[in-house]
Amino acid sequence: MSTLVMGVLNVTPDSFSDGGRFTAAEAAIARGRELVAQGARIVDVGGESTRPGATPVPVEEEQRRVLPVIRALAAEGIETSIDTIHAETARAAVAAGARSINDVSGGTHDPAMLDVAARAASEHGARFIIGHWRGVPDPAHQRSDYADVVAEVRDALAERARAAIAAGVDRGLIVLDPGLGFDKTGEQCWRLLAHLDRLTELGYPVLVGASRKRMIAEALAGVGIEADPAARDLATSVVTALVAGSAWGVRVHDVAGSAQALAVAEAWQAAGAETRPAPETRPAPETRPAVDMGSAQDMADPPRTGISTADSMSTGGAGSEDRIVLTGLEVFAHHGVFDFERQNGQRFIIDAEVSVDLRAAASGDALERTVHYGELAEAIAAAVERDPVDLIETVAERVAGVALGFAGVRRATVTVHKPDAPIAAAFADVAVTVVRP
Numbered sequence: 001m002s003t004l005v006m007g008v009l010n011v012t013p014d015s016f017s018d019g020g021r022f023t024a025a026e027a028a029i030a031r032g033r034e035l036v037a038q039g040a041r042i043v044d045v046g047g048e049s050t051r052p053g054a055t056p057v058p059v060e061e062e063q064r065r066v067l068p069v070i071r072a073l074a075a076e077g078i079e080t081s082i083d084t085i086h087a088e089t090a091r092a093a094v095a096a097g098a099r100s101i102n103d104v105s106g107g108t109h110d111p112a113m114l115d116v117a118a119r120a121a122s123e124h125g126a127r128f129i130i131g132h133w134r135g136v137p138d139p140a141h142q143r144s145d146y147a148d149v150v151a152e153v154r155d156a157l158a159e160r161a162r163a164a165i166a167a168g169v170d171r172g173l174i175v176l177d178p179g180l181g182f183d184k185t186g187e188q189c190w191r192l193l194a195h196l197d198r199l200t201e202l203g204y205p206v207l208v209g210a211s212r213k214r215m216i217a218e219a220l221a222g223v224g225i226e227a228d229p230a231a232r233d234l235a236t237s238v239v240t241a242l243v244a245g246s247a248w249g250v251r252v253h254d255v256a257g258s259a260q261a262l263a264v265a266e267a268w269q270a271a272g273a274e275t276r277p278a279p280e281t282r283p284a285p286e287t288r289p290a291v292d293m294g295s296a297q298d299m300a301d302p303p304r305t306g307i308s309t310a311d312s313m314s315t316g317g318a319g320s321e322d323r324i325v326l327t328g329l330e331v332f333a334h335h336g337v338f339d340f341e342r343q344n345g346q347r348f349i350i351d352a353e354v355s356v357d358l359r360a361a362a363s364g365d366a367l368e369r370t371v372h373y374g375e376l377a378e379a380i381a382a383a384v385e386r387d388p389v390d391l392i393e394t395v396a397e398r399v400a401g402v403a404l405g406f407a408g409v410r411r412a413t414v415t416v417h418k419p420d421a422p423i424a425a426a427f428a429d430v431a432v433t434v435v436r437p
């Protein structure tokens with residue numbers, strides 16, 4: 001999985017003091033562009049600090065700060081998220097063009113948030129980023145009493161994800177965030193990071209927000225380095241390198257530093273992956289009806305459509321490992337380099353193969369010990385539908401990230417077919433395949 005960078009854009013009156021040459025909004029918009037130029041995929045726009053001890057901002061003022069910035073960046077095709085705990089601000093921000101609601105309270109602060117997130121998901125394909133918190137941040141960390149911080153944060157996030165789904169948020173649009181620094185000591189934050197796999201096992205993408213936080217200062221203080229927030233960027237970038245490939249994204253102030261960290265980590269990981277056997281290429285499916293289960297006969301003759309669980313098929317990528325194979329998943333979406341492709345949309349056909357140990361599920365006949373293929377299909381379809389991009393390579397990478405987010409998945413082989421691609425000559429199919437990690 002390629003980890004993305006989310007750049008922090010705090011729009012508060014004192015964030016952009018330049019002696020009055022620009023308004024706060026103009027300066028924030030310019031900063032948003034700069035973050036993207038440095039490598040941010042998403043610009044996270046916030047108008048109220050959620051740091052412990054910060055003064056609350058009325059929602060009218062919060063919206064006055066963030067909406068013009070989101071509107072202007074969205075008009076330039078820059079993807080934004082809204083960092084807010086207020087449902088009304090989230091609703092207005094999505095209407096202004098924000099593609100994610102980043103709620104550090106995970107929908108617990110404002111009772112209307114889950115409904116707003118559900119509507120934003122169904123009407124705009126907006127993600128819902130669920131942060132872990134135990135209440136309005138408390139500078140004294142009096143609520144940081146965990147017997148097992150990893151298990152408790154994991155369980156609480158899983159519960160919030162279920163609540164969001166019950167309210168109508170599409171499962172494939174949920175992102176979880178451990179809420180580093182929110183009612184957690186530095187040591188607890190490091191524990192959460194060191195056990196990030198326990199969170200990714202839940203099957204959702206995970207966002208990490210360690211940037212400039214006290215946990216970084218504490219680690220540096222351990223070797224005698226006093227670092228005020230702006231001096232914590234190098235150490236933050238090291239965290240980015242350490243979570244690369246596990247986290248879906250990192251929320252950081254210094255985008256350039258994290259982009260470099262990711263480039264290094266990904267070069268490292270890619271070089272390691274090169275020693276694995278290369279996948280065979282598979283012929284393109286000819287017909288692709290709705291998803292169904294592969295039969296025993298299909299196992300002998302690998303299925304062209306459907307979902308199957310097998311340890312004997314040799315369709316490439318996974319060697320002799322157990323795997324679940326989903327083929328011919330048809331999704332209508334708006335990817336492509338041409339304007340008409342963006343406007344009209346077209347069919348994309350997805351084949352996904354996930355390597356997962358199936359023995360425990362089989363011996364206990366236990367669904368919870370395997371990948372629920374219905375949920376996998378749903379999550380993949382949601383990922384393909386949202387956020388139009390130019391390339392099917394990007395779509396394939398995104399789908400692989402979703403598949404790798406499912407508990408127990410060790411490898412994902414994803415093929416994205418574009419059978420109606422605008423190619424002048426007659427052709428049967430065009431497709432790309434990625435194998436991750």
Ligand code: PMM
Nearest residue numbers: 050051083102104131177179180209
């Ligand atoms: N931290 C802050 C604000 N928003 N959003 C997410 N998803 N995760 C975080 O960890 C997070 C956040 C507070 O940090 P800041 O004041 O440095 O922005």
